[in-house]
Amino acid sequence: MRRWLLILxxxxxxxxxxxxxxDVHFTHYWKMLNFxxxxxxxxxxxxxAYAAYSNQLxxxxxxxxxxxxxxxxxxxxxxxxxxxxLGALNDDIGMFTNQHIYLNYAYGxxxxxxxxxxxxxxxxxxxxxxxxxxxxxxxSNDPAFPSxxxxxxxxxxxxxxxYQHKHFYVGASGLHLNAPTILLGEKNEIEISPYLxxxxxxxxxxxxxxxxxxxxxxxxxxxxxxxxxxxxxxxYNYNEKQFFGGITYSPxxxxxxxxxLEMMNITASYAYELFTSGIGAANGSHDIFLGYQINLDxxxxxxxxxxxxxxxx
Numbered sequence: 001m002r003r004w005l006l007i008l009x010x011x012x013x014x015x016x017x018x019x020x021x022x023d024v025h026f027t028h029y030w031k032m033l034n035f036x037x038x039x040x041x042x043x044x045x046x047x048x049a050y051a052a053y054s055n056q057l058x059x060x061x062x063x064x065x066x067x068x069x070x071x072x073x074x075x076x077x078x079x080x081x082x083x084x085x086l087g088a089l090n091d092d093i094g095m096f097t098n099q100h101i102y103l104n105y106a107y108g109x110x111x112x113x114x115x116x117x118x119x120x121x122x123x124x125x126x127x128x129x130x131x132x133x134x135x136x137x138x139x140s141n142d143p144a145f146p147s148x149x150x151x152x153x154x155x156x157x158x159x160x161x162x163y164q165h166k167h168f169y170v171g172a173s174g175l176h177l178n179a180p181t182i183l184l185g186e187k188n189e190i191e192i193s194p195y196l197x198x199x200x201x202x203x204x205x206x207x208x209x210x211x212x213x214x215x216x217x218x219x220x221x222x223x224x225x226x227x228x229x230x231x232x233x234x235x236y237n238y239n240e241k242q243f244f245g246g247i248t249y250s251p252x253x254x255x256x257x258x259x260x261l262e263m264m265n266i267t268a269s270y271a272y273e274l275f276t277s278g279i280g281a282a283n284g285s286h287d288i289f290l291g292y293q294i295n296l297d298x299x300x301x302x303x304x305x306x307x308x309x310x311x312x313x
Contacts, residue, residue, distance in 0.1 A: 023175065023195070023220075024066040024091055026052050027248060027256045027271035027287040030216040030231055034072050034085050034104060036197045037173035039119030039162035041106040042083025047073035050267070050291035057275075059283040062094040072104065073296055081108035081117070099126040102156070114165035121158035121175070127151060127182045127190055150188065154180035160197075168202040195222040210237045227253060244269075252276070260289070267291040 026032055032052060033040030049071040056064040072085030085104035090097070102123030108115050128151035160173025174196050182190045201216035214233045219226065233246035242262040249255055254276055260269025271287040 024054060024064075024068070024089065025220070025227065025229075026054055026066075026068070026289075027258060027273055027285070028052060028269060028289040029199070029218045029229060030201060030214070030233065031267070031269070031289060031291065032068075032070070033162065033169075033171065033199065035068065035070060035087060036175075036199065036218070036220075037119065037160035037162055037171050038085070038104040038121035038158055039106045039117040039160040039171060039173065041072040041085035041104040041117075041119055042074050042081070042108065043106075043117070043162060043164065043169075044072075044293055045074065046293045047071070047296045048291065048293045050289065052290075053288045054285060055287075056273075056285040057279070057283055058286060059280075064091065064093040066091045076296055081115070082106075083108070083117075095130050097128045097130075099128075100124070100156070101126075102158075106162075111163070112165075114163055117162045117164075119160050119162070119173075121156075121160075123156040123158075124153055125156045125180055125182060125192065126153040127184060129184055129188075150185035152183040152185075152189075154182045154192075156180050156192075166203075168200070170200040171198070173197045193222040193224070195220060211235065212237075233258075248273075254284075256285075256287075258287070265293050267293075 026035070029036060032050070033043050034048075052068045052070075054064075054066040056066070066089065068087065068089045070085065070087040072083060075082040075084055083106045085106070087100075087102050087104070089100040091099070100123055102121050104119055104121050106117045106119035108117035128149065130149050155178070156176055157178045158173060158175040159177065160171060162171035163169065174194060176192045176194045179194050180192045182192070184190065198219045199217065201214060203212060203214050205212045212235050214235065216231045216233065218229045221227075227250060229248050229250050231246060231248040233244055235242050235244040240263065243260075244262070245257075245259040247255065247257055248271075254273045256271050256273040258269055258271035260267065267289065269289040271289075273285040273287065274281055275284060
């Protein structure tokens with residue numbers, strides 16, 4: 001709803017500053033730690049590349065559509081737990097297009113039987129506004145309405161920490177910590193509010209079965225509004241394949257259902273978010289997640305024994 005309010009304020013020509021939460025919520029947040037927390041770069045301890053797509057409020061005209069591409073991995077040829085991540089987000093909402101390109105760095109070390117990582121993020125935020133679809137009516141020269149295209153950008157910073165253990169993880173991050181301001185043309189600007197993100201999860205194997213349960217939680221707030229997602233995910237391992245599914249409840253917002261499969265280093269999952277505000281079951285959000293990971297630990301010590309096939313004469 002904030003995004004629709006942002007569009008309304010822009011279109012009616014309020015040349016004052018507009019404040020907005022800039023970030024997209026993905027139902028598969030529990031698989032995307034490195035998007036919400038810079039310390040999540042390298043959390044998989046492998047090269048991890050994924051794409052996430054969200055079609056929100058489907059059925060409505062000019063509904064939000066978001067696409068994220070992300071890749072992160074331990075830094076090769078460097079000893080120690082150093083990790084880099086690179087991501088690009090494109091978010092279309094009505095006449096606005098928002099883009100976020102970011103670079104994450106995380107350093108981890110062993111602590112209390114687990115791994116603690118601290119991370120930092122630097123990025124570029126870009127917003128563009130296209131007024132070609134505005135219907136001006138009889139007065140097309142009204143100065144209260146922007147004409148043509150307007151775009152602007154700003155540098156962006158974030159930071160976070162993440163602790164991972166065999167049985168659980170917990171992390172916290174702050175994004176847009178410098179409260180960046182994006183100037184759109186000469187008279188309009190968007191202030192991006194900093195926000196905090198808290199996430200936690202666990203792994204509970206069920207004894208003598210191939211089933212395990214992974215509960216998780218994410219809370220996002222800009223100290224004006226907040227959103228919490230509480231997820232119960234179950235997995236079933238069979239013949240080197242992992243099937244998973246579950247449900248996410250967001251108080252006063254939605255209920256989401258998801259199903260997925262992991263095999264041969266590939267993860268594929270689909271989710272549908274059903275809003276509880278009464279907008280209709282057919283107007284929910286579709287989320288698709290595709291990921292691929294591969295081991296890049298070139299410093300792993302292994303003994304390779306060979307028998308010579310050369311025959312001496």
